[in-house]
Amino acid sequence: xxxxxxxxxxxxxxxxxxMTVPGPRNDFPLLKTQVxxxxxxxxxxxxxxxxxxxxxxxxxxxxxxxxxxxxxxxYENLITAIIGPSGCGKSTLLRAMNRMNDAIPGYRIExxxxxxxxxxxxxxxxxxxxxxxxxxxxxxxxxxxxxxYDNVAFGLRVNGLVKSRAELDGRVEKALRGAALxxxxxxxxxxxxxxxxxxxxxxVCIARALAVQPEVLxxxxxxxxxxxxxxxxxxxxxFELKKDYTIVIVTHNMQQAARVSDFTAFLLSGQLIxxxxxxxxxxxxADPRTEAYITGRFG
Amino acid sequence: MKSRFTDKIxxxxxxxxxxxxxxxxxxxxxxxxxHGWDRxxxxxxxxxxxxxxxxxxxxxxIYGTVLxxxxxxxxxxxxxxxxxxxxxEYADRSSRLYRWTRAAVDNLAGVPxxxxxxxxxxxxxxxxxxxxxxxxxxxxxxxxxxAILWASLTMAVLTLPVVIISVEETLRAVPQxxxxxxxxxxATKSQTIFxxxxxxxxxxxxxxxxxxxxxxxxxxxxxxxxxxxYFLPHLPTKLNDQFMQLGYHVFVLSTQSPDVxxxxxxxxxxxFVLLALTFLLNLVAVAIRARLRVTAGSGR
Numbered sequence: 001x002x003x004x005x006x007x008x009x010x011x012x013x014x015x016x017x018x019m020t021v022p023g024p025r026n027d028f029p030l031l032k033t034q035v036x037x038x039x040x041x042x043x044x045x046x047x048x049x050x051x052x053x054x055x056x057x058x059x060x061x062x063x064x065x066x067x068x069x070x071x072x073x074x075y076e077n078l079i080t081a082i083i084g085p086s087g088c089g090k091s092t093l094l095r096a097m098n099r100m101n102d103a104i105p106g107y108r109i110e111x112x113x114x115x116x117x118x119x120x121x122x123x124x125x126x127x128x129x130x131x132x133x134x135x136x137x138x139x140x141x142x143x144x145x146x147x148x149y150d151n152v153a154f155g156l157r158v159n160g161l162v163k164s165r166a167e168l169d170g171r172v173e174k175a176l177r178g179a180a181l182x183x184x185x186x187x188x189x190x191x192x193x194x195x196x197x198x199x200x201x202x203x204v205c206i207a208r209a210l211a212v213q214p215e216v217l218x219x220x221x222x223x224x225x226x227x228x229x230x231x232x233x234x235x236x237x238x239f240e241l242k243k244d245y246t247i248v249i250v251t252h253n254m255q256q257a258a259r260v261s262d263f264t265a266f267l268l269s270g271q272l273i274x275x276x277x278x279x280x281x282x283x284x285x286a287d288p289r290t291e292a293y294i295t296g297r298f299g
Numbered sequence: 300m301k302s303r304f305t306d307k308i309x310x311x312x313x314x315x316x317x318x319x320x321x322x323x324x325x326x327x328x329x330x331x332x333x334h335g336w337d338r339x340x341x342x343x344x345x346x347x348x349x350x351x352x353x354x355x356x357x358x359x360x361i362y363g364t365v366l367x368x369x370x371x372x373x374x375x376x377x378x379x380x381x382x383x384x385x386x387x388e389y390a391d392r393s394s395r396l397y398r399w400t401r402a403a404v405d406n407l408a409g410v411p412x413x414x415x416x417x418x419x420x421x422x423x424x425x426x427x428x429x430x431x432x433x434x435x436x437x438x439x440x441x442x443x444x445x446a447i448l449w450a451s452l453t454m455a456v457l458t459l460p461v462v463i464i465s466v467e468e469t470l471r472a473v474p475q476x477x478x479x480x481x482x483x484x485x486a487t488k489s490q491t492i493f494x495x496x497x498x499x500x501x502x503x504x505x506x507x508x509x510x511x512x513x514x515x516x517x518x519x520x521x522x523x524x525x526x527x528x529y530f531l532p533h534l535p536t537k538l539n540d541q542f543m544q545l546g547y548h549v550f551v552l553s554t555q556s557p558d559v560x561x562x563x564x565x566x567x568x569x570x571f572v573l574l575a576l577t578f579l580l581n582l583v584a585v586a587i588r589a590r591l592r593v594t595a596g597s598g599r
Contacts (some may be wrong), residue, residue, distance in 0.1 A: 212485060
């Protein structure tokens with residue numbers, strides 16, 4: 001477990017990778033190229049800085065121990081994927097990172113969740129500020145039944161972040177550009193967001209999250225309700241977004257984790273089984289359970 | 300074979316029951332329309348009663364009814380919405396306060412309307428009105444008397460459960476995902492309620508309001524002691540004026556008239572107007588809901 005330095009040969013040729021990689025790799029023909037880009041990003045720079053981190057986090061719903069002793073670092077400007085079968089606690093863990101679980105009756109969390117080294121569960125933590133810094137995109141596209149403009153402007157308005165209409169216009173445009181949606185919708189900003197396609201709706205939700213300029217973006221299976229073309233667009237967008245944001249994505253789609261992420265955490269029954277650079281986890285998993293999962297033997 | 304026979308009998312009985320309901324409604328409406336149609340005219344709707352209510356129209360009663368339910372709506376809708384928000388968004392369902400207020404609302408709906416009338420007389424007219432007179436009018440009799448203000452407040456108490464239940468239902472139907480999205484953007488709970496949840500429950504607020512209005516327009520008992528007048532030579536202009544009301548006017552025409560036979564045609568026409576008004580309000584409620592559903596689905 002942990003980021004093992006030198007676990008990957010780094011700039012090896014494709015054939016080299018092929019030779020050293022056993023069984024599971026063959027199930028992921030796409031991985032060959034992705035291995036390099038992701039690895040270069042992850043290992044190329046020595047100064048990986050942790051933007052967020054969970055330390056020995058335990059989460060309970062009443063008596064149910066949903067997340068057990070999970071410690072994961074989330075590095076700045078990288079994408080960390082959390083994978084695992086349904087009910088493994090991956091969404092629960094993600095939602096703990098901006099305290100979206102707080103209102104659930106019987107919910108209890110132990111251990112530490114750090115944002116820039118600061119514990120987010122202290123009594124003095126302002127949840128409103130936390131959620132502005134740690135944005136979230138949900139599984140089902142959930143735009144408000146308002147205009148595209150009002151959707152994107154929502155966070156700016158409720159937080160009182162803009163002083164003038166002109167400034168608001170600018171921030172909305174910037175957010176929509178950030179979500180690669182501006183050119184598609186700039187002529188119909190006053191249209192109801194529900195009239196858009198599912199993929200466009202999800203990008204409105206991403207733009208809405210970006211508008212308040214968060215530092216971390218939590219994505220809870222953001223493409224699971226979308227068709228393949230829309231999914232590809234969202235993934236493409238994630239590559240762009242990681243230049244400016246730290247991204248955590250929960251997914252049960254292993255190919256997606258392999259394509260987009262730099263690090264992957266594998267959760268099983270609430271426990272962290274393995275955390276490693278994505279190429280390594282998918283090609284030479286350290287734990288036999290990881291191997292069993294990624295080769296499709298369960299889940 | 301036998302079970303198939305009883306099955307047929309049962310279907311027949313159900314159909315018969317449905318027919319009875321339809322026939323009764325048709326009989327009521329048909330009878331009233333048949334007898335009331337002749338006297339209906341613009342004059343009937345726009346003029347005051349004359350000649351000991353055997354001639355003239357019912358305009359003061361229509362005016363009083365509309366004024367009454369409008370005032371009532373102004374009181375009952377905000378109050379009902381607040382209670383519904385508390386029930387749906389804030390209350391801990393296992394708390395004692397929630398269970399008690401819940402039981403209070405449910406029981407309020409079951410209180411006979413004449414009791415509301417007595418309550419209005421005792422509480423609003425005597426207690427509140429008396430207090431207002433003491434404090435603001437030096438004890439001069441101003442508000443400690445039956446008035447449209449007290450009648451509309453009494454009616455508001457009566458229709459409160461209607462509004463609460465209608466609004467609460469729609470609030471609960473607002474998807475959790477909207478709330479999640481709002482919280483995730485850093486909105487507070489009250490911002491989430493007023494900017495996301497409540498706007499998505501507007502159809503319930505309007506429906507609740509209109510149901511309350513149509514209920515209020517038809518009730519007579521609660522206003523017997525708190526403001527409805529037998530006959531007034533002028534329209535109410537102040538909050539402490541008495542007023543005429545359609546339902547009460549029907550009662551007056553049918554039992555209190557010096558010449559019951561002479562008022563009969565007027566009576567039918569008055570009932571016709573009352574029914575038409577209530578149906579119209581319900582129609583408006585349905586239309587608004589349908590319209591809101593369309594706008595929610597396709598642009599603002």
